Amino acid sequence: MAGLSLDLLALQIFTGLALGAVYVLLAIGMSLIFGMLTVVNFAHGAFFALGAYAGFLVLSLGGNFWLALLAVPVLTGLLGMAVEWGLVRHLYGRGIDDPLLLTFGLSYVLVELIRIFAGTQGLPFDAPDALAGAVDLGIGYFPLYRLFVIAVTVAILALLWLFLERTRVGLIIRAGARDPEIMRVLGVDTGRIWRLVFGLGTAIAGLAGLLAAPLQGVSPEMGNAILADAFVVTVVGGMGSLPGAILAGLVVGVIVSLTALFAPEAGDVAIFVLMAVVLLIRPQGFFGRAGLMS
Known part of the structure; x- marks a missing residue:
């Protein structure tokens, strides 16, 4: 602590x-799917790995990293x-538990498929040469x-x-999230819209996995x-809230980083303490709507 500087x-x-x-x-993808479809996607981590x-x-x-940056969201989105x-889609309207259990089981299936086809050992993934090294931010060098x-x-x-x-x-997505029945009356194929939303959420999860791989x-x-961690971020930000996911993601990231600096052994505990405190003060999270999970 004595050697801690403001630059560090x-x-x-x-x-x-x-x-x-x-x-x-990750939390944006989860919040997008939950906010529009009321589906808690527990397979989100598997799409991250995929x-x-x-x-x-x-x-x-x-190929190269730049091609992967374009291809990965398309593949995981599809x-x-x-x-x-x-x-x-067969579980819409059957309560929140059924799709939750389905995606929970799906996550195990996807991870096992990865093990079968890619092996159980970890693989190195280097950042592209153009992004190697560090830059001087004036307070020190940063990767x-x-x-x-x-x-x-x-x-x-x-x-x-x-x-x-x-x-x-x-506009249709936002309107359908509020009143899907009206959208159907107006002739909108909500099934195609929800499919697009789910694909968009998993595409963002896949992109997050690619970006995290070199780290x-x-x-x-x-x-x-x-x-x-992503579920904590989603809950703290508010289930289904995109602004909440952004704010909570940054807050959790900084808390994890600072905890690793001051007390590395408490890193995994800090974010759950944050979640407990936030839920005690504001049960719906930063920007969530009360009663959305019921």
């Missing part, structure tokens, strides 16, 4: 923001749409790749906002650990 503290906060960016992407492995596959087939069409992760997250959030607020499909490597279980 600031760099640790930047590190937390980079970690928080990954949390934000995104990392899909990126590794693109690189092993002779798989998510197939899952929604083949499984999830360039982590800044890239923050920048990509900001870009994804901006594109998502434009899509939901400035396009006809986005932590690739392993079949990589989604299991981060799913618990």
Whole structure:
């Protein structure tokens, strides 16, 4: 503690923001699916891992990181749409427990498939050469790749906002989330809209997995650990709230980073303490709506 400087503290906060960016992407996907479909997607962590492995596959087939950055969201999004069409859509209107249990079981299936086809050992995943090294922020040197992760997250959030607020499909999605019956009366195929939403959420999860791969490597279980953190972020931000997911993701990332600096052994506990405190003060989270889970 005596040797702690403001520069070191600031760099640790930047590190937390980079970690928080990954949390934000995962929580945004979960909140998008829950807010529009009222489905708690426990397979989200598996899609996160699939995104990392899909990126590794693109690189092993002779592609590069930039191609993977485009291909991975498309592949995981299409798989998510197939899952929604083949499984999830049959459980709409049957309460929140049925799709939760379905996606919980699906996560185990997907992780086992990864183990079967890719092996059980972890795989290295290097950042592209263009993003190697560090940049001087004036307070010290910070890894360039982590800044890239923050920048990509900001870009994804901006594109998502434009899509939901400035396009006809986005208007239908927001209206359908509030009153799907009216949308059906107006002739809107809500089934296709929900499929698109589910695919968009899993596409963002896959992209988060790809971005996290150079930070932590690739392993079949990589989604299991981060799913618990992402769920905490979603609950703290408010189930179904996109602004809440953004704020909570950054807050949790910074808390994890600072806890690792001051008390590394308490890193896994800190975010659950945060969740407990927030739920005691505001049960619906930062920006959630009361009664949404009932």
